[in-house]
Amino acid sequence: MVDAVDSKILKLLDALSLSGYEDGYARTEFSRGAAYHHRRIEMLGVSGARALDAGCGVGNWSLALSQFFDEVHALELSETRLSIVSEISKQIVPNIKPVVGNVEKLDFPDGHFDAVFCIGVIFLVNVEQALAEFRRVLKPNGKLYVTYNAAGWWRYLMEVRGKAEPNCVTFGGDAFIDRAYRLLQSADRDAILAAPNRKKSWRAMLEGLFASRPVDLDQARLWLRDDTALGKELIRSVDVVLAAGNVKQKQELAVVLRDFRDGKALQRPSGRARLIDPSDMQMLMEQAGFSDIRTDLEGTLGRGSQDPEPIYTAAQGVCETLARRI
Ligand SMILES: C[S@@+](CC[C@H](N)C(=O)[O-])C[C@H]1O[C@@H](n2cnc3c(N)ncnc32)[C@H](O)[C@@H]1O
Incomplete structure (x- = not known):
């Protein structure tokens, strides 16, 4: 079944004829395959009625999430990337709902989601604002999963x-x-x-x-x-x-x-990408109203002996944190 999904994705990308960069980006994101993405979500042990894939890119994680949730809202700034998600929703899994939006200001009611996934995005945005929005749109006891780049990245x-x-x-x-x-x-x-x-x-x-x-x-x-x-x-x-x-x-x-x-007050430079050490993420999440916070190297939480090693090393430092909304 997952092999069939992978070949459908390739056909769909061929038919879309995106620009060189976006096409290359999409193929790279899907290259680990549906089985890999599916297992990674399964390892987290999170499922339910409604999930948000916040900053979904080309929808590689949304596709996996659609197997664990009745409905997945795939939110993304880039309309080009979202056009791929729309095709996935039309041709492969209808329970994905693409939506243009900004993770710093979500257009969803309070307590709307059972889980929010924000994979490889939060370091690009105002972290405090995004966490506050994720807490707002989550139901009490809802789960938040984020991955982010730490010191060595x-x-x-x-x-x-x-x-x-x-x-x-x-x-x-x-x-x-x-x-x-x-x-x-x-x-x-x-x-x-x-x-x-x-x-x-x-x-x-x-x-x-x-x-x-x-x-x-x-x-x-x-x-x-x-x-x-x-x-x-x-x-x-x-x-x-x-x-x-x-x-x-x-x-x-x-x-x-x-x-x-010169001992002057430092001005934060304009580059927005931010590296977040796991201890800082723990503190930011506690301040935002989350508990039961678990952090590890990305791809480690819930990993069994048969599962592949995490892709990034500790020195590169891509981390994951799973937490519960209070
Ligand atoms: C590194 S990609 C990760 C995409 C996907 N989550 C994945 O892991 O494959 C980061 C994505 O976040 C999107 N993004 C950046 N800032 C955003 C924001 N404020 N709101 C929504 N999406 C944003 C970018 O357009 C990009 O597609």
Whole structure:
């Protein structure tokens, strides 16, 4: 049955003739096959009447969810991606309802869903707002499942996947800049900054140097000390951005480092992708009104001995969290 679904999906994609990028994206997402997606949802042990697939992409998870719920609402910003979901709904599984929408502001009544799945999306949006919306649209005791990228993900995007997919370099760079901003917000200046940068006279001199031209990331790298774990991580990361990042990313990262050096309030750079450590997700979910929160590496919760290993390693750090709405 699942093999039949896979061949129907391929036929459907052939018939849609999407643009190169969107076609490639869709084929990649479906390439793990219906059986893989089905088992992953089965492992979570969640089923019921109505589910929301929040940020459903091309509907690969919606398709699996349709076997565990009477009705699956597949919500997505991109109309192009949703056009694939509409075809899946027409040709393969009628209990999927495609809907254009934004996970930060859901157009559903309170207490509407038995479960919300948000797979590979929450780090792209305002996390607090999305969690508040998921809680609102869930029934009491409803389940929330999210997957998200943690600390090592940006490096994996820039250094590994970026070799074949240039977009990944940009996403990885944005995610790192956001991470650098968050780490530096609470970091100890004296522990991170190289000695001359901690002295006022040097600061004044450098101030003059940078007043009339963009901050240079090559220079900013020299401000960092390499004898703490955070300093080492920052230097290694700056080197990756120097080697693979774009001009805007180099400038944004340099500005964050300059403001840190100068003891100024840091402005969050415009890159929106955010890396969320599992402990932060736990805290954000508790604050949003969830309990029974379980977190692991993506593809691990409920995994049996016959199931495949998680796709991403702990270093790459894609995590999953399953929780219950209070
Ligand atoms: C990495 S893809 C994941 C898609 C799918 N959930 C999966 O795992 O295959 C992220 C998707 O989230 C969508 N997205 C981004 N921001 C969104 C938002 N605010 N509301 C709804 N969808 C959003 C993007 O268009 C994209 O299709």
